[in-house]
Amino acid sequence: MGIQDAIAGLSALLGHRLTRSKSDLDLHGRSESHFHDAPPDAVAYPETTREVAEIIRICVAEGCPVVGWGVGTSLEGQAQAFHGGVSVDFSRMNRVIEVNQEDMDVRLQPGVTREALNEELRATGLFFPIDPGANATLGGMASTRASGTTAVRYGTMRENVLGLEVVTAEGRIIRTGTRARKSSSGYDLTSLFVGAEGTLGLITELTLRLHGQPEAVASAVCAFPSVQDAVTTVIETIQMGLPVARIELMDRASIEAVNAFSGTNLPVMPHLLLEFHGSESGVKETSETFGDIAQEHGGTGFDRATRPEERTALWTMRHNAFYAILALRPGARAVVTDICVPVSRLAEAIEGTRADLEEAGVQGPILGHVGDGNFHAVLLLDEHDEDEMARARHVADQMVARALALGGTATGEHGIGVGKQRFMEAEHGDAWQLMGVLKQALDPGDILNPGKLVPPRN
Numbered sequence: 164m165g166i167q168d169a170i171a172g173l174s175a176l177l178g179h180r181l182t183r184s185k186s187d188l189d190l191h192g193r194s195e196s197h198f199h200d201a202p203p204d205a206v207a208y209p210e211t212t213r214e215v216a217e218i219i220r221i222c223v224a225e226g227c228p229v230v231g232w233g234v235g236t237s238l239e240g241q242a243q244a245f246h247g248g249v250s251v252d253f254s255r256m257n258r259v260i261e262v263n264q265e266d267m268d269v270r271l272q273p274g275v276t277r278e279a280l281n282e283e284l285r286a287t288g289l290f291f292p293i294d295p296g297a298n299a300t301l302g303g304m305a306s307t308r309a310s311g312t313t314a315v316r317y318g319t320m321r322e323n324v325l326g327l328e329v330v331t332a333e334g335r336i337i338r339t340g341t342r343a344r345k346s347s348s349g350y351d352l353t354s355l356f357v358g359a360e361g362t363l364g365l366i367t368e369l370t371l372r373l374h375g376q377p378e379a380v381a382s383a384v385c386a387f388p389s390v391q392d393a394v395t396t397v398i399e400t401i402q403m404g405l406p407v408a409r410i411e412l413m414d415r416a417s418i419e420a421v422n423a424f425s426g427t428n429l430p431v432m433p434h435l436l437l438e439f440h441g442s443e444s445g446v447k448e449t450s451e452t453f454g455d456i457a458q459e460h461g462g463t464g465f466d467r468a469t470r471p472e473e474r475t476a477l478w479t480m481r482h483n484a485f486y487a488i489l490a491l492r493p494g495a496r497a498v499v500t501d502i503c504v505p506v507s508r509l510a511e512a513i514e515g516t517r518a519d520l521e522e523a524g525v526q527g528p529i530l531g532h533v534g535d536g537n538f539h540a541v542l543l544l545d546e547h548d549e550d551e552m553a554r555a556r557h558v559a560d561q562m563v564a565r566a567l568a569l570g571g572t573a574t575g576e577h578g579i580g581v582g583k584q585r586f587m588e589a590e591h592g593d594a595w596q597l598m599g600v601l602k603q604a605l606d607p608g609d610i611l612n613p614g615k616l617v618p619p620r621n
Contacts, residue, residue, distance in 0.1 A: 165226060165227065168225045169224075169225035169227035172224075172225070173218060177208070180210070182206050183205050188206065191206050196496075197496045197498045198240045198581070200243075201243040203230065204247050207252065208255050211256070216334045218251060219333075223333070227248050228611075228613050229248060229610050230248060231365050232250045233274070234298070237307055237578065239574070241307060241361070246613050253272070253274035253300060258271065263342070264289065267373045268373055269373055270370050271368070271371070273300060273302020274300050276300050277295075277304065291323070293310065293318075295312075295576065296481075296482045302366045305357050305366055306366060308578065309576060310575070312409045315401075324340075324357050325342060327353055327356055327369055328368035328369075329366055329367065330364055331605060331606075332605055339356065361615075362611050362617060364605070364611065378443060379469070380408075380446070382467070382468045383466060383468065384465075387434070389433060389461075392462070394412070394510040395460050395510070397435070399456050401506065405449050407534065408438045409478075409534075410435060411437070412533040414433050417528035417530045419528075420488045420528055424486065425479075437453065438474070439453075484528075492543045495545060496544060497542060498542040500539065500577070501538065502565075502571055502573060503537040503572050504536045504571030508536070508570065512562075513538060517529065520540070525542050526542070537576060539577075563583070564589075598617045603620075
């Protein structure tokens, strides 16, 4: 019994849709962050929920690890096969099953990407707003409880997943939730699987909440003398209840990076990037009110854009910021980390991180979703330089310690995987052990994404 026996059984089940080619294994072992490559022993490409269930039954019988795979954009090692086994790639399960315009919801398979879904919805007047930047799959986004630039208005995946179809570690197919907008019926199993990072089951279908496409959209950019001024502007904007769809911060270093990468000419100062959704008059009034607030806190160069091509250029620049930052140091790897704190403590957390970076001599531009108190630091390093790696990890650890001291969390959206696992006990206390109990109960053989998220088994 073992991995090789499981692979033999899966080959009989899937034929050419089980592959052991080096290119496939290498692809499914990579991370966009600093983790070392960890390829699986084989990659399975199921096309139906029944096949996923049979894959799990075969692997359970042979004690073979199973790791779900969307497009591999997770940043804390969630999709890498550190214990070997089989990577289950959902790219062939990519069908939008049913769009319910009247009820504003959609049923789809987990391999549908967010951009493909919104392309499908273009003629309906509806859209799915969660935008983590990468063109991730909806199954992966649910598994990591993704959020992104629009969460300040539309929430995270937690608020936008109505129901799931899941294959458990027994190979049992279950459904959680319904298309109803609320329920008092039993445990909230949907929320249990959203954010579980594939450790409790594999998601094979999702029912998602949709939103109406806004009548008018405007984007804006504004420079500030300091991060504190920018964050104070954000706090007042939220307290006034302005319906802002996106509020993004980029510090001086990240502005320098995007100027060099994208050919922009923004002043090298902290910036807020914003987007407003609503009626024509509402968007105009909201953006003007924001401009007044920003001016009170030293905001300059407030520039509002309503043409689609201008807005696309702005958000493309923001979404490409990670690659712009990597280009500052060709050949470098990155510790890509995030924390989230109460918005009122955000400036303190960012300035503290900036001081830590300078003291450690680590290059690390900062940017983030400041409307939620969430920010990222991209710590550039030579992965072969052990001293530099240690200094970068120390800064990342200090970020988490500060976040917890300020009433925040170790991660606002990247998740846990293996990268943030060591902080779980400090954040959750005995509740982390309870997560381990749930994992033991639902996956006694520890085959589903082993070694991630929950306490290691003795």
